[in-house]
Amino acid sequence: MPILETKELSYVYGQGTPFEKTAVDSVSIAIDEGEFVGVIGHTGSGKSTLVQHLNGLIKPTSGAVLLDGRDIWAEPKKIRSVRFEVGLCFQYPEYQLFAETVYKDIAFGPQNMGLSEDEVNSRVKSAAQFVSLKPELLEKSPFDLSGGEKRRAAIAGVLAMEPKVLILDEPTAGLDPKGRDVILGQIREYQKERGSTVLLVSHSMEDVARVSSKVLVMNESKCAMYGTVDEVFTRSSELAGMGLNIPQVTRIFLGLKARGYDVNTCVYTARQGRDEILRLLSKARGGAAT
Template sequence: MAPVIKTVNLTHLYGEKTLFEVTAIINVSIEIEKGEFVGIIGHTGSGKSTLIQHFNGLLKPNSGKVLLDGKDIWESRESVRSARFKVGLCFQYPEYQLFEETVYKDIAFGPKNMGLGDDEINTRVRRAAGYVGLSGEQLEKSPFDLSGGEKRRAAIAGVMAMEPEVLVLDEPTAGLDPRGRDTVLGLIKEYREQTGSTVILVSHSMDDVARLASKALVLNKSEVAMFGPVDEVFSHGRELMKMGLNVPEVTRIFMGLRDRGLPVSTSVYTCEQGRRELLRLSGEVSP
Protein backbone atom coordinates (compact mmCIF):
# COMPACT_ATOMS: atom_id res chain seq x y z
CA MET A 1 0.00 0.00 0.00
CA ALA A 2 1.22 3.47 -0.80
CA PRO A 3 2.25 5.59 2.17
CA VAL A 4 -0.47 8.03 3.21
CA ILE A 5 1.91 10.96 2.83
CA LYS A 6 5.00 10.95 0.71
CA THR A 7 7.17 13.88 -0.24
CA VAL A 8 9.75 13.73 -3.00
CA ASN A 9 12.55 16.31 -2.98
CA LEU A 10 10.19 18.87 -1.58
CA THR A 11 11.66 22.37 -1.63
CA HIS A 12 10.00 25.60 -0.64
CA LEU A 13 11.29 29.14 -0.87
CA TYR A 14 9.65 32.24 0.50
CA GLY A 15 9.89 35.39 -1.64
CA GLU A 16 11.33 33.53 -4.63
CA LYS A 17 13.31 35.70 -7.05
CA THR A 18 13.19 38.70 -4.74
CA LEU A 19 15.96 40.16 -2.62
CA PHE A 20 14.38 38.53 0.39
CA GLU A 21 14.41 34.96 -0.90
CA VAL A 22 14.66 32.52 2.01
CA THR A 23 14.83 28.76 1.73
CA ALA A 24 12.32 27.26 4.14
CA ILE A 25 12.76 23.59 3.32
CA ILE A 26 15.17 21.82 0.99
CA ASN A 27 14.87 18.39 -0.59
CA VAL A 28 12.60 16.81 1.95
CA SER A 29 11.83 13.21 1.00
CA ILE A 30 9.86 11.32 3.60
CA GLU A 31 7.20 8.62 3.76
CA ILE A 32 4.57 8.40 6.45
CA GLU A 33 2.65 5.14 6.65
CA LYS A 34 -1.03 4.90 7.43
CA GLY A 35 -1.75 4.81 11.14
CA GLU A 36 1.68 6.02 12.20
CA PHE A 37 2.18 8.57 14.95
CA VAL A 38 4.96 10.90 13.91
CA GLY A 39 6.48 13.63 16.07
CA ILE A 40 8.13 16.51 14.20
CA ILE A 41 10.80 18.38 16.11
CA GLY A 42 13.12 21.20 15.21
CA HIS A 43 14.12 24.63 16.46
CA THR A 44 12.15 27.75 15.56
CA GLY A 45 12.68 28.47 11.88
CA SER A 46 13.76 24.94 11.01
CA GLY A 47 10.90 24.55 8.55
CA LYS A 48 8.37 22.54 10.58
CA SER A 49 5.37 24.75 9.87
CA THR A 50 6.31 25.16 6.23
CA LEU A 51 6.51 21.40 5.83
CA ILE A 52 3.15 20.60 7.38
CA GLN A 53 1.41 23.26 5.30
CA HIS A 54 2.42 21.26 2.23
CA PHE A 55 0.63 18.17 3.47
CA ASN A 56 -2.79 19.61 2.69
CA GLY A 57 -1.85 21.93 -0.12
CA LEU A 58 -1.89 25.23 1.77
CA LEU A 59 1.56 25.82 0.33
CA LYS A 60 2.68 24.76 -3.11
CA PRO A 61 6.20 23.36 -3.47
CA ASN A 62 8.67 25.34 -5.55
CA SER A 63 10.02 22.00 -6.63
CA GLY A 64 9.38 18.41 -5.70
CA LYS A 65 6.14 16.60 -5.02
CA VAL A 66 3.66 15.82 -2.30
CA LEU A 67 1.79 12.55 -2.74
CA LEU A 68 -1.30 11.69 -0.77
CA ASP A 69 -2.24 8.01 -0.95
CA GLY A 70 0.14 7.78 -3.87
CA LYS A 71 -1.41 10.62 -5.88
CA ASP A 72 0.16 14.02 -6.51
CA ILE A 73 -2.03 16.53 -4.68
CA TRP A 74 -1.27 19.25 -7.25
CA GLU A 75 -2.55 17.10 -10.14
CA SER A 76 -5.86 18.95 -10.44
CA ARG A 77 -8.08 21.44 -8.64
CA GLU A 78 -10.13 18.58 -7.24
CA SER A 79 -7.13 16.77 -5.84
CA VAL A 80 -6.02 19.90 -3.96
CA ARG A 81 -9.50 20.37 -2.57
CA SER A 82 -9.71 16.78 -1.43
CA ALA A 83 -6.28 17.09 0.23
CA ARG A 84 -7.72 19.84 2.43
CA PHE A 85 -10.26 17.39 3.83
CA LYS A 86 -8.02 14.33 3.94
CA VAL A 87 -5.37 16.12 5.96
CA GLY A 88 -6.71 18.18 8.85
CA LEU A 89 -4.37 20.89 10.04
CA CYS A 90 -4.66 22.35 13.50
CA PHE A 91 -2.48 25.42 13.84
CA GLN A 92 -0.62 26.78 16.83
CA TYR A 93 -2.89 28.61 19.28
CA PRO A 94 -5.96 27.42 17.31
CA GLU A 95 -8.30 29.03 19.86
CA TYR A 96 -7.59 32.39 18.21
CA GLN A 97 -9.45 31.08 15.17
CA LEU A 98 -12.74 30.38 16.91
CA PHE A 99 -15.33 32.73 15.49
CA GLU A 100 -18.87 31.29 15.49
CA GLU A 101 -21.75 32.14 17.82
CA THR A 102 -21.72 28.75 19.50
CA VAL A 103 -19.15 26.03 20.03
CA TYR A 104 -21.44 23.68 18.06
CA LYS A 105 -21.44 25.93 14.99
CA ASP A 106 -17.71 26.38 15.21
CA ILE A 107 -17.04 22.65 15.24
CA ALA A 108 -19.62 22.21 12.43
CA PHE A 109 -17.86 24.71 10.17
CA GLY A 110 -15.47 22.16 8.62
CA PRO A 111 -18.00 19.39 7.97
CA LYS A 112 -20.43 21.97 6.54
CA ASN A 113 -17.82 23.11 4.05
CA MET A 114 -17.37 19.48 3.04
CA GLY A 115 -21.01 19.60 1.91
CA LEU A 116 -22.27 17.00 4.39
CA GLY A 117 -25.93 16.67 5.38
CA ASP A 118 -27.25 18.05 8.66
CA ASP A 119 -27.59 14.63 10.29
CA GLU A 120 -24.06 13.66 9.41
CA ILE A 121 -22.81 17.03 10.63
CA ASN A 122 -24.63 16.57 13.89
CA THR A 123 -23.17 13.10 14.41
CA ARG A 124 -19.68 14.31 13.65
CA VAL A 125 -19.87 17.40 15.86
CA ARG A 126 -21.03 15.31 18.81
CA ARG A 127 -18.46 12.62 18.18
CA ALA A 128 -15.65 15.19 17.97
CA ALA A 129 -16.93 16.92 21.11
CA GLY A 130 -16.77 13.53 22.79
CA TYR A 131 -13.13 13.03 21.77
CA VAL A 132 -12.11 16.32 23.38
CA GLY A 133 -14.41 16.00 26.41
CA LEU A 134 -16.83 18.86 25.75
CA SER A 135 -20.36 18.39 27.08
CA GLY A 136 -23.63 18.98 25.22
CA GLU A 137 -24.17 22.02 27.38
CA GLN A 138 -20.81 23.49 26.43
CA LEU A 139 -21.67 23.06 22.73
CA GLU A 140 -24.42 25.65 23.10
CA LYS A 141 -22.15 28.23 24.72
CA SER A 142 -20.32 31.01 22.93
CA PRO A 143 -16.76 29.82 22.35
CA PHE A 144 -15.58 33.00 24.03
CA ASP A 145 -17.16 31.95 27.32
CA LEU A 146 -14.95 28.87 27.57
CA SER A 147 -11.73 28.70 29.57
CA GLY A 148 -8.41 28.74 27.72
CA GLY A 149 -8.01 24.99 27.85
CA GLU A 150 -11.60 24.38 26.73
CA LYS A 151 -11.19 26.79 23.81
CA ARG A 152 -8.11 24.90 22.73
CA ARG A 153 -10.04 21.62 22.85
CA ALA A 154 -13.00 23.10 20.94
CA ALA A 155 -10.66 24.26 18.18
CA ILE A 156 -9.05 20.81 17.96
CA ALA A 157 -12.56 19.25 17.76
CA GLY A 158 -13.27 21.47 14.75
CA VAL A 159 -10.50 19.72 12.85
CA MET A 160 -11.38 16.25 14.16
CA ALA A 161 -14.97 16.69 13.00
CA MET A 162 -13.79 16.64 9.40
CA GLU A 163 -12.58 13.11 10.21
CA PRO A 164 -9.39 13.54 8.24
CA GLU A 165 -7.23 10.55 7.38
CA VAL A 166 -4.29 12.46 8.75
CA LEU A 167 -4.52 14.81 11.72
CA VAL A 168 -1.69 17.32 11.95
CA LEU A 169 -1.31 19.33 15.15
CA ASP A 170 1.15 22.20 15.42
CA GLU A 171 2.22 22.59 19.06
CA PRO A 172 -1.15 21.67 20.54
CA THR A 173 0.10 22.07 24.12
CA ALA A 174 1.92 25.42 23.80
CA GLY A 175 1.11 27.75 26.67
CA LEU A 176 -0.98 25.22 28.62
CA ASP A 177 -0.32 24.35 32.25
CA PRO A 178 0.79 20.79 33.13
CA ARG A 179 -2.76 19.54 33.67
CA GLY A 180 -3.94 21.11 30.42
CA ARG A 181 -0.99 19.55 28.63
CA ASP A 182 -1.82 16.10 29.98
CA THR A 183 -5.50 16.47 29.01
CA VAL A 184 -4.75 17.48 25.42
CA LEU A 185 -2.09 14.80 24.92
CA GLY A 186 -4.39 12.21 26.44
CA LEU A 187 -7.23 13.07 24.10
CA ILE A 188 -4.97 12.95 21.05
CA LYS A 189 -3.79 9.51 22.09
CA GLU A 190 -7.36 8.36 22.65
CA TYR A 191 -8.52 9.80 19.31
CA ARG A 192 -5.80 7.91 17.52
CA GLU A 193 -6.57 4.65 19.28
CA GLN A 194 -10.26 4.94 18.48
CA THR A 195 -10.00 6.09 14.88
CA GLY A 196 -6.74 4.49 13.82
CA SER A 197 -5.92 7.62 11.88
CA THR A 198 -2.46 8.90 11.18
CA VAL A 199 -1.36 11.63 13.58
CA ILE A 200 1.46 14.10 13.11
CA LEU A 201 2.44 16.15 16.13
CA VAL A 202 4.73 19.17 15.90
CA SER A 203 6.24 19.86 19.30
CA HIS A 204 9.10 21.54 21.12
CA SER A 205 8.60 19.15 23.97
CA MET A 206 10.75 16.10 23.52
CA ASP A 207 9.04 14.52 26.50
CA ASP A 208 5.69 14.74 24.71
CA VAL A 209 7.10 13.23 21.52
CA ALA A 210 8.83 10.51 23.53
CA ARG A 211 5.58 9.69 25.29
CA LEU A 212 3.28 9.53 22.27
CA ALA A 213 5.02 9.15 18.95
CA SER A 214 6.39 6.00 17.36
CA LYS A 215 8.58 7.87 14.90
CA ALA A 216 10.35 11.20 15.10
CA LEU A 217 11.24 13.52 12.24
CA VAL A 218 13.96 16.04 13.11
CA LEU A 219 14.32 19.12 10.96
CA ASN A 220 17.42 21.26 11.19
CA LYS A 221 18.18 24.32 9.06
CA SER A 222 15.48 23.47 6.49
CA GLU A 223 16.61 19.87 6.01
CA VAL A 224 15.69 16.48 7.39
CA ALA A 225 18.35 15.70 9.97
CA MET A 226 16.88 12.44 11.23
CA PHE A 227 13.78 10.35 10.62
CA GLY A 228 13.27 7.11 12.42
CA PRO A 229 11.89 5.28 15.45
CA VAL A 230 11.81 7.48 18.54
CA ASP A 231 14.41 5.51 20.54
CA GLU A 232 16.84 5.60 17.65
CA VAL A 233 16.45 9.38 17.27
CA PHE A 234 16.86 10.08 20.98
CA SER A 235 19.99 7.92 21.12
CA HIS A 236 21.63 10.75 19.16
CA GLY A 237 21.24 13.06 22.14
CA ARG A 238 24.37 15.04 21.61
CA GLU A 239 23.58 15.84 17.98
CA LEU A 240 20.06 16.90 18.94
CA MET A 241 21.44 19.23 21.58
CA LYS A 242 23.82 20.75 19.03
CA MET A 243 20.78 21.60 16.91
CA GLY A 244 19.38 23.59 19.83
CA LEU A 245 16.93 20.86 20.77
CA ASN A 246 16.37 19.28 24.09
CA VAL A 247 16.37 15.61 24.77
CA PRO A 248 13.95 14.20 27.36
CA GLU A 249 15.24 14.80 30.89
CA VAL A 250 15.69 11.06 31.49
CA THR A 251 17.81 10.77 28.34
CA ARG A 252 19.94 13.63 29.64
CA ILE A 253 20.45 11.79 32.91
CA PHE A 254 21.60 8.67 31.08
CA MET A 255 23.93 10.66 28.84
CA GLY A 256 25.46 12.10 32.02
CA LEU A 257 25.85 8.64 33.56
CA ARG A 258 27.49 7.38 30.40
CA ASP A 259 29.94 10.32 30.53
CA ARG A 260 30.83 9.29 34.06
CA GLY A 261 31.73 5.87 32.78
CA LEU A 262 28.65 3.84 33.69
CA PRO A 263 27.93 1.19 31.05
CA VAL A 264 24.36 2.34 30.39
CA SER A 265 22.43 2.69 27.16
CA THR A 266 21.70 6.26 26.09
CA SER A 267 18.64 5.39 24.03
CA VAL A 268 16.51 5.67 27.16
CA TYR A 269 13.72 8.21 26.93
CA THR A 270 11.02 7.35 29.45
CA CYS A 271 11.21 6.94 33.24
CA GLU A 272 10.14 3.31 32.92
CA GLN A 273 12.93 2.48 30.47
CA GLY A 274 15.41 4.26 32.72
CA ARG A 275 14.28 2.26 35.68
CA ARG A 276 14.66 -1.01 33.79
CA GLU A 277 18.09 -0.01 32.54
CA LEU A 278 19.32 0.69 36.08
CA LEU A 279 17.79 -2.51 37.43
CA ARG A 280 19.56 -4.39 34.67
CA LEU A 281 22.81 -2.64 35.56
CA SER A 282 22.57 -3.55 39.20
CA GLY A 283 21.92 -7.13 38.23
CA GLU A 284 18.50 -7.38 39.84
CA VAL A 285 16.80 -8.15 36.55
CA SER A 286 18.31 -9.97 33.60
CA PRO A 287 18.23 -7.90 30.39
Protein backbone atom coordinates in the same frame (compact mmCIF):
# COMPACT_ATOMS: atom_id res chain seq x y z
CA MET B 1 2.52 2.16 0.16
CA PRO B 2 3.00 5.15 2.48
CA ILE B 3 -0.13 7.23 3.00
CA LEU B 4 1.73 10.52 2.78
CA GLU B 5 4.98 11.13 1.01
CA THR B 6 7.07 14.12 0.00
CA LYS B 7 9.51 14.01 -2.87
CA GLU B 8 12.35 16.54 -2.93
CA LEU B 9 9.97 19.13 -1.52
CA SER B 10 11.35 22.68 -1.57
CA TYR B 11 9.79 26.02 -0.84
CA VAL B 12 11.33 29.46 -1.30
CA TYR B 13 9.77 32.56 0.23
CA GLY B 14 9.76 35.77 -1.78
CA GLN B 15 11.49 34.34 -4.81
CA GLY B 16 13.23 37.01 -6.87
CA THR B 17 13.20 39.66 -4.13
CA PRO B 18 16.07 40.70 -1.86
CA PHE B 19 14.23 38.93 0.99
CA GLU B 20 14.42 35.49 -0.66
CA LYS B 21 14.65 32.66 1.84
CA THR B 22 14.52 28.90 1.48
CA ALA B 23 12.11 27.62 4.11
CA VAL B 24 12.02 23.98 3.10
CA ASP B 25 14.97 22.43 1.32
CA SER B 26 14.47 19.19 -0.66
CA VAL B 27 12.71 17.19 2.02
CA SER B 28 11.84 13.60 1.14
CA ILE B 29 9.93 11.63 3.73
CA ALA B 30 7.41 8.81 3.71
CA ILE B 31 4.79 8.36 6.40
CA ASP B 32 3.03 5.02 6.77
CA GLU B 33 -0.60 4.63 7.72
CA GLY B 34 -1.25 4.55 11.46
CA GLU B 35 2.07 6.11 12.33
CA PHE B 36 2.44 8.76 15.02
CA VAL B 37 5.19 11.09 13.82
CA GLY B 38 6.69 13.78 16.00
CA VAL B 39 8.11 16.72 14.07
CA ILE B 40 10.72 18.64 16.01
CA GLY B 41 13.02 21.48 15.20
CA HIS B 42 14.14 24.87 16.32
CA THR B 43 12.02 27.98 15.75
CA GLY B 44 12.41 28.86 12.07
CA SER B 45 13.63 25.41 11.09
CA GLY B 46 10.83 25.12 8.55
CA LYS B 47 8.61 22.65 10.35
CA SER B 48 5.46 24.77 10.19
CA THR B 49 6.03 25.55 6.51
CA LEU B 50 6.58 21.86 5.82
CA VAL B 51 3.29 20.75 7.36
CA GLN B 52 1.37 23.43 5.47
CA HIS B 53 2.50 21.74 2.27
CA LEU B 54 1.01 18.43 3.33
CA ASN B 55 -2.60 19.62 3.03
CA GLY B 56 -2.00 21.89 0.05
CA LEU B 57 -2.13 25.25 1.83
CA ILE B 58 1.22 26.09 0.30
CA LYS B 59 2.18 25.04 -3.18
CA PRO B 60 5.76 23.75 -3.28
CA THR B 61 8.30 25.69 -5.32
CA SER B 62 9.62 22.34 -6.52
CA GLY B 63 9.04 18.71 -5.64
CA ALA B 64 5.76 17.01 -4.85
CA VAL B 65 3.48 15.85 -2.05
CA LEU B 66 1.89 12.44 -2.61
CA LEU B 67 -1.26 11.43 -0.76
CA ASP B 68 -2.04 7.74 -1.26
CA GLY B 69 0.52 7.82 -4.04
CA ARG B 70 -1.18 10.64 -5.98
CA ASP B 71 0.30 14.10 -6.40
CA ILE B 72 -2.04 16.45 -4.53
CA TRP B 73 -1.39 19.24 -7.04
CA ALA B 74 -2.23 17.04 -10.04
CA GLU B 75 -5.63 18.73 -10.13
CA PRO B 76 -5.32 22.14 -8.46
CA LYS B 77 -9.11 22.62 -8.56
CA LYS B 78 -9.63 19.66 -6.24
CA ILE B 79 -7.17 20.82 -3.61
CA ARG B 80 -10.02 21.41 -1.15
CA SER B 81 -10.77 17.70 -0.97
CA VAL B 82 -7.16 17.09 0.07
CA ARG B 83 -7.73 19.32 3.09
CA PHE B 84 -10.53 17.05 4.30
CA GLU B 85 -8.23 14.04 4.15
CA VAL B 86 -5.27 15.78 5.72
CA GLY B 87 -6.59 17.82 8.64
CA LEU B 88 -4.31 20.57 9.86
CA CYS B 89 -4.76 22.25 13.22
CA PHE B 90 -2.72 25.42 13.48
CA GLN B 91 -0.81 26.83 16.39
CA TYR B 92 -3.06 28.69 18.86
CA PRO B 93 -6.17 27.36 17.08
CA GLU B 94 -8.47 29.07 19.60
CA TYR B 95 -7.90 32.34 17.72
CA GLN B 96 -9.87 30.99 14.75
CA LEU B 97 -13.10 30.37 16.65
CA PHE B 98 -15.84 32.46 15.09
CA ALA B 99 -19.32 30.93 15.26
CA GLU B 100 -22.11 31.83 17.69
CA THR B 101 -21.92 28.48 19.43
CA VAL B 102 -19.23 25.90 19.98
CA TYR B 103 -21.41 23.40 18.13
CA LYS B 104 -21.56 25.55 15.00
CA ASP B 105 -17.84 26.13 15.12
CA ILE B 106 -16.99 22.44 15.31
CA ALA B 107 -19.55 21.81 12.55
CA PHE B 108 -17.84 24.27 10.18
CA GLY B 109 -15.44 21.69 8.74
CA PRO B 110 -17.94 18.83 8.30
CA GLN B 111 -20.46 21.24 6.75
CA ASN B 112 -17.86 22.39 4.23
CA MET B 113 -17.46 18.73 3.30
CA GLY B 114 -21.11 18.73 2.29
CA LEU B 115 -22.19 16.05 4.75
CA SER B 116 -25.80 15.50 5.74
CA GLU B 117 -27.22 17.21 8.83
CA ASP B 118 -27.33 13.91 10.78
CA GLU B 119 -23.79 13.01 9.85
CA VAL B 120 -22.56 16.46 10.88
CA ASN B 121 -24.39 16.12 14.17
CA SER B 122 -22.87 12.75 15.03
CA ARG B 123 -19.38 13.90 14.03
CA VAL B 124 -19.58 17.02 16.16
CA LYS B 125 -20.77 14.98 19.13
CA SER B 126 -18.02 12.39 18.82
CA ALA B 127 -15.30 15.00 18.23
CA ALA B 128 -16.44 16.91 21.31
CA GLN B 129 -16.33 13.67 23.26
CA PHE B 130 -12.78 12.93 22.14
CA VAL B 131 -11.55 16.22 23.58
CA SER B 132 -13.89 15.75 26.59
CA LEU B 133 -15.94 18.91 26.06
CA LYS B 134 -19.11 18.63 28.11
CA PRO B 135 -22.28 18.50 25.97
CA GLU B 136 -23.73 21.60 27.67
CA LEU B 137 -20.73 23.62 26.48
CA LEU B 138 -21.73 22.98 22.86
CA GLU B 139 -24.53 25.51 23.07
CA LYS B 140 -22.33 28.21 24.61
CA SER B 141 -20.49 30.92 22.72
CA PRO B 142 -16.90 29.85 22.06
CA PHE B 143 -15.76 33.19 23.46
CA ASP B 144 -17.18 32.31 26.90
CA LEU B 145 -15.00 29.23 27.31
CA SER B 146 -11.82 29.05 29.34
CA GLY B 147 -8.47 29.05 27.54
CA GLY B 148 -8.00 25.27 27.70
CA GLU B 149 -11.61 24.62 26.64
CA LYS B 150 -11.21 26.97 23.67
CA ARG B 151 -8.12 25.09 22.58
CA ARG B 152 -9.91 21.76 22.82
CA ALA B 153 -12.97 23.10 20.98
CA ALA B 154 -10.73 24.30 18.15
CA ILE B 155 -8.97 20.93 17.94
CA ALA B 156 -12.39 19.25 17.85
CA GLY B 157 -13.17 21.40 14.82
CA VAL B 158 -10.42 19.59 12.92
CA LEU B 159 -11.13 16.15 14.42
CA ALA B 160 -14.76 16.43 13.29
CA MET B 161 -13.65 16.25 9.67
CA GLU B 162 -12.30 12.77 10.53
CA PRO B 163 -9.21 13.21 8.39
CA LYS B 164 -7.08 10.22 7.44
CA VAL B 165 -4.02 12.18 8.45
CA LEU B 166 -4.19 14.58 11.37
CA ILE B 167 -1.51 17.26 11.72
CA LEU B 168 -1.28 19.34 14.88
CA ASP B 169 1.07 22.31 15.00
CA GLU B 170 2.18 22.84 18.59
CA PRO B 171 -1.17 21.88 20.12
CA THR B 172 0.17 22.35 23.64
CA ALA B 173 1.84 25.76 23.20
CA GLY B 174 1.02 28.12 26.03
CA LEU B 175 -0.82 25.58 28.17
CA ASP B 176 0.04 24.65 31.75
CA PRO B 177 1.58 21.19 32.35
CA LYS B 178 -1.78 19.67 33.27
CA GLY B 179 -3.55 21.02 30.20
CA ARG B 180 -0.68 19.79 28.10
CA ASP B 181 -0.94 16.25 29.46
CA VAL B 182 -4.70 16.23 28.93
CA ILE B 183 -4.47 17.26 25.29
CA LEU B 184 -1.59 14.91 24.47
CA GLY B 185 -3.46 12.04 26.11
CA GLN B 186 -6.58 12.80 24.09
CA ILE B 187 -4.67 12.93 20.84
CA ARG B 188 -3.01 9.63 21.56
CA GLU B 189 -6.33 8.06 22.44
CA TYR B 190 -7.88 9.39 19.25
CA GLN B 191 -5.02 7.92 17.24
CA LYS B 192 -5.30 4.53 18.92
CA GLU B 193 -9.06 4.32 18.52
CA ARG B 194 -9.23 5.56 14.94
CA GLY B 195 -5.97 4.11 13.76
CA SER B 196 -5.39 7.34 11.88
CA THR B 197 -2.02 8.81 11.05
CA VAL B 198 -0.93 11.72 13.23
CA LEU B 199 1.81 14.30 12.86
CA LEU B 200 2.62 16.30 15.96
CA VAL B 201 4.75 19.40 15.55
CA SER B 202 6.42 20.42 18.77
CA HIS B 203 9.63 21.65 20.19
CA SER B 204 9.22 19.76 23.39
CA MET B 205 11.29 16.60 23.10
CA GLU B 206 9.56 15.15 26.15
CA ASP B 207 6.15 15.42 24.47
CA VAL B 208 7.41 13.92 21.25
CA ALA B 209 9.22 11.08 22.98
CA ARG B 210 6.15 10.22 24.98
CA VAL B 211 3.64 9.87 22.19
CA SER B 212 5.43 9.31 18.87
CA SER B 213 6.51 6.18 17.12
CA LYS B 214 8.71 8.06 14.69
CA VAL B 215 10.53 11.37 14.85
CA LEU B 216 11.31 13.82 12.07
CA VAL B 217 13.97 16.38 12.96
CA MET B 218 14.06 19.57 10.92
CA ASN B 219 17.16 21.73 10.99
CA GLU B 220 17.88 24.79 8.87
CA SER B 221 15.09 23.96 6.38
CA LYS B 222 16.36 20.44 5.84
CA CYS B 223 15.21 17.09 7.11
CA ALA B 224 18.11 16.28 9.44
CA MET B 225 16.90 12.93 10.77
CA TYR B 226 13.90 10.72 10.27
CA GLY B 227 13.52 7.46 12.09
CA THR B 228 12.14 5.72 15.15
CA VAL B 229 12.36 7.46 18.51
CA ASP B 230 15.24 5.22 19.58
CA GLU B 231 17.19 5.80 16.39
CA VAL B 232 16.90 9.54 16.64
CA PHE B 233 17.51 9.98 20.35
CA THR B 234 20.70 7.93 20.40
CA ARG B 235 22.24 10.68 18.24
CA SER B 236 21.99 13.07 21.15
CA SER B 237 25.20 14.97 20.47
CA GLU B 238 24.07 15.76 16.92
CA LEU B 239 20.73 16.92 18.29
CA ALA B 240 22.48 19.13 20.81
CA GLY B 241 24.43 20.66 17.94
CA MET B 242 21.11 21.70 16.41
CA GLY B 243 20.08 23.37 19.64
CA LEU B 244 17.70 20.54 20.53
CA ASN B 245 17.82 18.76 23.82
CA ILE B 246 16.82 15.16 24.29
CA PRO B 247 14.60 14.50 27.32
CA GLN B 248 16.29 15.01 30.68
CA VAL B 249 15.74 11.38 31.70
CA THR B 250 17.40 10.13 28.56
CA ARG B 251 20.35 12.40 29.21
CA ILE B 252 20.77 10.92 32.68
CA PHE B 253 20.83 7.40 31.28
CA LEU B 254 23.27 8.31 28.54
CA GLY B 255 25.50 9.74 31.29
CA LEU B 256 25.18 6.57 33.32
CA LYS B 257 26.11 4.52 30.32
CA ALA B 258 29.15 6.72 29.69
CA ARG B 259 30.22 6.10 33.29
CA GLY B 260 30.21 2.37 32.72
CA TYR B 261 26.80 1.31 34.00
CA ASP B 262 25.04 -1.33 31.97
CA VAL B 263 21.76 0.51 31.30
CA ASN B 264 19.35 0.66 28.42
CA THR B 265 19.49 4.21 27.11
CA CYS B 266 16.14 4.09 25.31
CA VAL B 267 14.40 5.76 28.23
CA TYR B 268 12.17 8.74 27.57
CA THR B 269 9.79 9.11 30.49
CA ALA B 270 10.23 9.25 34.22
CA ARG B 271 8.27 6.01 34.55
CA GLN B 272 10.57 4.15 32.15
CA GLY B 273 13.52 5.65 34.01
CA ARG B 274 12.22 4.35 37.32
CA ASP B 275 11.77 0.85 35.93
CA GLU B 276 15.23 0.85 34.41
CA ILE B 277 16.88 2.01 37.65
CA LEU B 278 14.96 -0.60 39.64
CA ARG B 279 16.12 -3.25 37.16
CA LEU B 280 19.70 -2.07 37.51
CA LEU B 281 19.53 -2.01 41.31
CA SER B 282 18.02 -5.47 41.59
CA LYS B 283 20.64 -6.80 39.22
CA ALA B 284 23.40 -5.20 41.27
CA ARG B 285 21.92 -6.64 44.46
CA GLY B 286 21.53 -10.03 42.83
CA GLY B 287 25.13 -9.83 41.63
CA ALA B 288 26.36 -9.04 45.17
CA ALA B 289 24.41 -11.96 46.67
CA THR B 290 25.91 -14.57 44.43
